[in-house]
Amino acid sequence: MKGTLGFRRTALAGAVLATALGGGAFLVACGAGGQDGGGASAGGAARLSVADSYIPMPPAGGMAAGYLTVRNEGGEDDELVRVSSPGASSVTMHRSTASTMEQVEKLDVPAHGALQLARGGTHLMIMGWQKAPVLGDELELDLTFTRTGTISVKVPVKELTYRPGQQ
Numbered sequence: 001m002k003g004t005l006g007f008r009r010t011a012l013a014g015a016v017l018a019t020a021l022g023g024g025a026f027l028v029a030c031g032a033g034g035q036d037g038g039g040a041s042a043g044g045a046a047r048l049s050v051a052d053s054y055i056p057m058p059p060a061g062g063m064a065a066g067y068l069t070v071r072n073e074g075g076e077d078d079e080l081v082r083v084s085s086p087g088a089s090s091v092t093m094h095r096s097t098a099s100t101m102e103q104v105e106k107l108d109v110p111a112h113g114a115l116q117l118a119r120g121g122t123h124l125m126i127m128g129w130q131k132a133p134v135l136g137d138e139l140e141l142d143l144t145f146t147r148t149g150t151i152s153v154k155v156p157v158k159e160l161t162y163r164p165g166q167q
């Protein structure tokens with residue numbers, strides 16, 4: 001079965017590359033079972049929930065990062081395509097690379113999987129706060145997904161060193 005394994009690796013690398021390029025090249029669809037017979041509405045829609053969201057307190061109320069996890073318990077892939085907030089003029093999606101970060105237009109939320117925005121990786125960038133945030137504030141983020149539509153969450157402003165799981 002070496003051939004199969006090799007193919008899977010190639011497909012995976014392709015998917016990672018397509019994601020990295022951030023383009024519309026999502027031809028490398030859901031490879032796993034090798035069934036590419038449509039499956040669109042078959043396995044139940046995407047079922048999303050958001051957890052572990054927080055914003056480390058930005059220095060002097062400037063640019064802040066936002067982190068959260070989007071879980072998808074449903075059978076369809078979804079993708080996060082837009083984030084906005086009534087309390088900030090700009091929220092963008094960023095991916096960190098070795099030495100810098102770049103804006104991306106969408107982020108995948110795989111079926112039976114999760115999209116994790118975490119320190120050192122993919123994150124939200126929040127700018128233009130209408131009111132300088134203080135610890136304990138909550139910022140509404142409106143997350144728009146291709147299939148699910150918009151989910152609004154209240155994201156707490158935490159200490160700069162906060163990590164999820166800490167109280």
Ligand SMILES: [Cu+2]
Nearest residue numbers: 094101124125
């Ligand atoms: Cu960034």
